[in-house]
Amino acid sequence: MAELTELGISEARDLLAKGALSSRELTESHISAMAESSALNAMVTETPEIALAMADASDERRAKGGSGALEGIPLAIKDLFCTKGVLTTAGSHILDGFRPPYESTVTANLWQAGAVMLGKTNMDEFAMGSSNETSYYGAVQNPWRRHGDNRALVPGGSSGGSATAVSGRFAMGATATDTGGSIRQPASFTGTVGCKPTYGRCSRWGVVAFASSLDQAGPITRSVRDNAIMLGAMAGYDPKDATSANVALPDFEAALTGDARGLKIGVPKEYVLDGMPGEIEALWQRGIGWLRAAGAEIIDISLPHTKYALPTYYIVAPAEASSNLARYDGVRFGLRMPGDDLTEMYENTRAAGFGPEVRRRVLIGTYVLSAGYYDAYYLKAQKVRRLIAQDFRDVFASVDAILTPSTPSAAFAFGDKADDPIAMYLNDVFTVPANLAGLPGISLPAGLSDDGLPLGLQVLAPAFDEETMFRVAGLLEEAAAFNEAPTQWWRSR
Amino acid sequence: MNFNRPERSHMSVDKATVARIAHLARIGVAEEQLRPLAAELSGILQWIEQLNEVDTDAVAPMASVHDEALRWRKDVVDDGGKQAEIIANAPDGVNGFFAVPKVIE
Amino acid sequence: MVEKSLMNNYVEGDTGPWEVVIGLEVHAQVTSQSKLFSGAATAFGAEPNSQVSLVDAGMPGMLPVINEVAVEQAVRSGLGLNAKINTYSVFDRKNYFYADLPQGYQISQYLQPIVGEGVITVDLEDGRSRDIGIERLHLEQDAGKSIHDRHPTKTYVDLNRSGVALMEIVSKPDMRTAEEAGAYVRKVRTILRYLGTCDGNMEEGSMRADVNVSVRRPGEALGTRAEIKNVNSVRFMQQAIAYETGRQIDILEAGGSIDQETRLFDAQSGTTRPMRSKEEAHDYRYFPDPDLLPLEFSDAFIERIRRTLPELPDAKKQRYMDAMGLSVHDAQVLVSEREIAAFFEQVAQGRDPKIAANWVQGEFFAQLSKAERDIADSPVSADQLGGLIDLIADSTISGKIAKDVLVSMFESGQDAAAIVAEKGLKQVSDSGVIEAEIDKVIAVNPDKVAEFQGGKDKVLGWFVGQIMQATKGKANPQMVNQLLRGKLKA
Numbered sequence A: 001m002a003e004l005t006e007l008g009i010s011e012a013r014d015l016l017a018k019g020a021l022s023s024r025e026l027t028e029s030h031i032s033a034m035a036e037s038s039a040l041n042a043m044v045t046e047t048p049e050i051a052l053a054m055a056d057a058s059d060e061r062r063a064k065g066g067s068g069a070l071e072g073i074p075l076a077i078k079d080l081f082c083t084k085g086v087l088t089t090a091g092s093h094i095l096d097g098f099r100p101p102y103e104s105t106v107t108a109n110l111w112q113a114g115a116v117m118l119g120k121t122n123m124d125e126f127a128m129g130s131s132n133e134t135s136y137y138g139a140v141q142n143p144w145r146r147h148g149d150n151r152a153l154v155p156g157g158s159s160g161g162s163a164t165a166v167s168g169r170f171a172m173g174a175t176a177t178d179t180g181g182s183i184r185q186p187a188s189f190t191g192t193v194g195c196k197p198t199y200g201r202c203s204r205w206g207v208v209a210f211a212s213s214l215d216q217a218g219p220i221t222r223s224v225r226d227n228a229i230m231l232g233a234m235a236g237y238d239p240k241d242a243t244s245a246n247v248a249l250p251d252f253e254a255a256l257t258g259d260a261r262g263l264k265i266g267v268p269k270e271y272v273l274d275g276m277p278g279e280i281e282a283l284w285q286r287g288i289g290w291l292r293a294a295g296a297e298i299i300d301i302s303l304p305h306t307k308y309a310l311p312t313y314y315i316v317a318p319a320e321a322s323s324n325l326a327r328y329d330g331v332r333f334g335l336r337m338p339g340d341d342l343t344e345m346y347e348n349t350r351a352a353g354f355g356p357e358v359r360r361r362v363l364i365g366t367y368v369l370s371a372g373y374y375d376a377y378y379l380k381a382q383k384v385r386r387l388i389a390q391d392f393r394d395v396f397a398s399v400d401a402i403l404t405p406s407t408p409s410a411a412f413a414f415g416d417k418a419d420d421p422i423a424m425y426l427n428d429v430f431t432v433p434a435n436l437a438g439l440p441g442i443s444l445p446a447g448l449s450d451d452g453l454p455l456g457l458q459v460l461a462p463a464f465d466e467e468t469m470f471r472v473a474g475l476l477e478e479a480a481a482f483n484e485a486p487t488q489w490w491r492s493r
Numbered sequence B: 001m002n003f004n005r006p007e008r009s010h011m012s013v014d015k016a017t018v019a020r021i022a023h024l025a026r027i028g029v030a031e032e033q034l035r036p037l038a039a040e041l042s043g044i045l046q047w048i049e050q051l052n053e054v055d056t057d058a059v060a061p062m063a064s065v066h067d068e069a070l071r072w073r074k075d076v077v078d079d080g081g082k083q084a085e086i087i088a089n090a091p092d093g094v095n096g097f098f099a100v101p102k103v104i105e
Numbered sequence C: 001m002v003e004k005s006l007m008n009n010y011v012e013g014d015t016g017p018w019e020v021v022i023g024l025e026v027h028a029q030v031t032s033q034s035k036l037f038s039g040a041a042t043a044f045g046a047e048p049n050s051q052v053s054l055v056d057a058g059m060p061g062m063l064p065v066i067n068e069v070a071v072e073q074a075v076r077s078g079l080g081l082n083a084k085i086n087t088y089s090v091f092d093r094k095n096y097f098y099a100d101l102p103q104g105y106q107i108s109q110y111l112q113p114i115v116g117e118g119v120i121t122v123d124l125e126d127g128r129s130r131d132i133g134i135e136r137l138h139l140e141q142d143a144g145k146s147i148h149d150r151h152p153t154k155t156y157v158d159l160n161r162s163g164v165a166l167m168e169i170v171s172k173p174d175m176r177t178a179e180e181a182g183a184y185v186r187k188v189r190t191i192l193r194y195l196g197t198c199d200g201n202m203e204e205g206s207m208r209a210d211v212n213v214s215v216r217r218p219g220e221a222l223g224t225r226a227e228i229k230n231v232n233s234v235r236f237m238q239q240a241i242a243y244e245t246g247r248q249i250d251i252l253e254a255g256g257s258i259d260q261e262t263r264l265f266d267a268q269s270g271t272t273r274p275m276r277s278k279e280e281a282h283d284y285r286y287f288p289d290p291d292l293l294p295l296e297f298s299d300a301f302i303e304r305i306r307r308t309l310p311e312l313p314d315a316k317k318q319r320y321m322d323a324m325g326l327s328v329h330d331a332q333v334l335v336s337e338r339e340i341a342a343f344f345e346q347v348a349q350g351r352d353p354k355i356a357a358n359w360v361q362g363e364f365f366a367q368l369s370k371a372e373r374d375i376a377d378s379p380v381s382a383d384q385l386g387g388l389i390d391l392i393a394d395s396t397i398s399g400k401i402a403k404d405v406l407v408s409m410f411e412s413g414q415d416a417a418a419i420v421a422e423k424g425l426k427q428v429s430d431s432g433v434i435e436a437e438i439d440k441v442i443a444v445n446p447d448k449v450a451e452f453q454g455g456k457d458k459v460l461g462w463f464v465g466q467i468m469q470a471t472k473g474k475a476n477p478q479m480v481n482q483l484l485r486g487k488l489k490a
């Protein structure tokens, strides 16, 4: 047998079912791979004891004939999900020492399905970032490096730790969250598959909020099939989240029919960027070719308000964040910095507890909601947001899914964009519209850049039609036959 | 598609404004940080202001991504009774209370 | 010097008349088992932080889910205030920092409240009524409680109230006197208590008012107002208005100007002072709460609630006057609390309503207050009081004896009939017995007889007293009167 850490979820599932493998063996191999991967800084907290106890419990359940959809599968959890009794930081100093007395619905669903927790993954602070450079716990390194170039690269963000744990073969899958691209962009940068489902598909209960109307949890895995399996276990209606959708949960894995007949795929002209690297354009054209060859019909579409998606996002998300992050005040949990009075205590705590990017966004959000600016910024953005959502509604009347590149570039080096917020924000140009419209989107690796880095294609689908999204992604995955992996240069044995 | 980066460098946010919103947000900002922050925020806001190109006169603001009504819960007491858990993470918890520096009303 | 002119409600200052303009924001706690957005209990007086859910404590990732009873109660209250019910409303976040506001924002309703404009009629001491406009009613969360006096350098925070559902009822600036403001608050309280949507308990904080006061020259535009926060009794509110009126007029007459500010009422001194913690200008940055979709319901939902509304005090008062012939005053007193009205109606059932009304608000209330009891836990039931009235009606006892019987009823909880039988209080209506007593008294008091016959009618009362004394009050007073007159005139 190959190294156990090379197995995908679906392969491991079959071996576990046959009794050829125990969850303990599988979990142990991932625990040691995780321990040997500390150079990547992908984990804030490793929980090997919990993992082994969960693995043993899983093996016991299986012995008694019970097994869930992810029975015995070791996963990493983004540190934005509250995990009962286990340090939860959101990548921020302000949640210093916070051990939630509760478990998020999504992770509870995973444990209910038999999954095993390896630990909590590093991330951009409060999920604000596209490079993982904003984490209080230090940046995560991308497992990939350019050919003939030893410079460390960013893994993308904010779910950079999750993407790295999966790409680096020390978690079979990882939970992640996506507010403006935080699943799909790091998936694209690390050669993994990352899906943001429809807003309302996964419960937000127990997930540290960044921007409530945009945040959505989803899985990062190494294959589309694994992704479908894992999303099925994470998702579902939750009465504790008023924005959770009370809709049927389909069998996503069954949607991978491999059949392209009758599919109409939209290709939006607005996703051609000035100055976009030629290799991104080429990759996109290859994707179009693959789908056409498989029998899908390709249709040119227009999403005229795409250009305004990023500025809209950079009003809506900071506005919501400025309010969501008000609870980090040093009173009930986390960091407290002393002050002579209550106001000073707040100001000292929040100045010390939040990093520069979080401070920047909280200030922007406070500004756009403040008296005299609300109409010009926030209200305006919510109107443009409706136009962006309407664009999608219009085109989905005539196409089943949309194909775009996931990101305008491959992974970049540390510090490349850290000093220019807007350049950093442009990373999410292809991913943000789906968040604003609440639509499902998936990024899958479809090729390598000229200097050997993974590049992703994105499939967008109508709300609550993840089945079509997975079906198209499955076709692309099959055609791309991407089976590159990073050399495991970081492993210390 | 072409992303216009702002060319003008006029400051739409001044030092006093940064100080005011930082106080509203209860984030302490040192005096010497005000000017660079003002420049940074002005840059972002100028970039955002391209939204003014869009005609939204007849557009209603988006309330939520799905056209649904709020779901209601039954009026049942099924929570509470966990003082220890509520206080457990508090930096300063005394006799079941949270404690903060004294407030004079 | 400030003096009130009775004719037009103006206040006479040193430089001429001033008009006082008062608007009220009443915060009424919704009667419900659990909180507005969480399943924690709302009961009063529990251990600190013991009725707190993770949502109420503003823990990371916690989300609000609305309580259906809070929605129903708000609609019910809106109907009781004769107000427009909005089938589409929106919850907003009101952002500010305070130790007892765990989320860093209060979930409230700003631009689109659940209830719009309405009107209620308030009754004044002199018998006049006035209509006061309701601007809106919205649902919002209560904050927790800050305790400042338990530690020299710390404020303690208890979140038991955090997230409790409140209805904020905003009046139009329609009141002109402290009396009107008091009558308004009492009327709102009565209506909500009739509806069962708020218990109106001001001591426990389930009703409190923010009072907006300004003064202006008659006919001029509204002046700058001061807002006095969280006044928790009608008496304090009226004191606060009186103080604030004088303060503002003094400032204006001295050539100064009023600051728009939040003030606190100090019950000890009866004065108001600026609130230090709210000194700075507020910018609440309201925006729709993205954790909550818009609140929507159908007209049928409203109609379902409308059908369950009780008869409200105004309608009841009118019925008491029209159908029962009660006076305005009696009707007003009896409808002031739903429990009193229900008690009265039970007593009046099949009896003379005026007599029932007299007994309920006369002797019965007197005994109730002596016993320091509420009508809800009165030792004498409505049926028992009715039984007592029946004994008067059928001449078993006199009204005077009945008063003593009621005292015994309050002491023992026994029925009137049982007490009358046990103590032998049955009225003596045997003319032979009464005549015999009269004869005895006449015989030994010839001087008094002479006085009466000489035209001193008053002496009759003295004779009645003697006979009642002799019969231990049991003689039928009408018969005593009638027989006495006959015998004295003879």
Ligand SMILES: [Mg+2]
Pocket: C025, C168, C210
């Ligand atoms: Mg108010």
Ligand SMILES: [Zn+2]
Pocket: C027, C140, C168
């Ligand atoms: Zn209020």
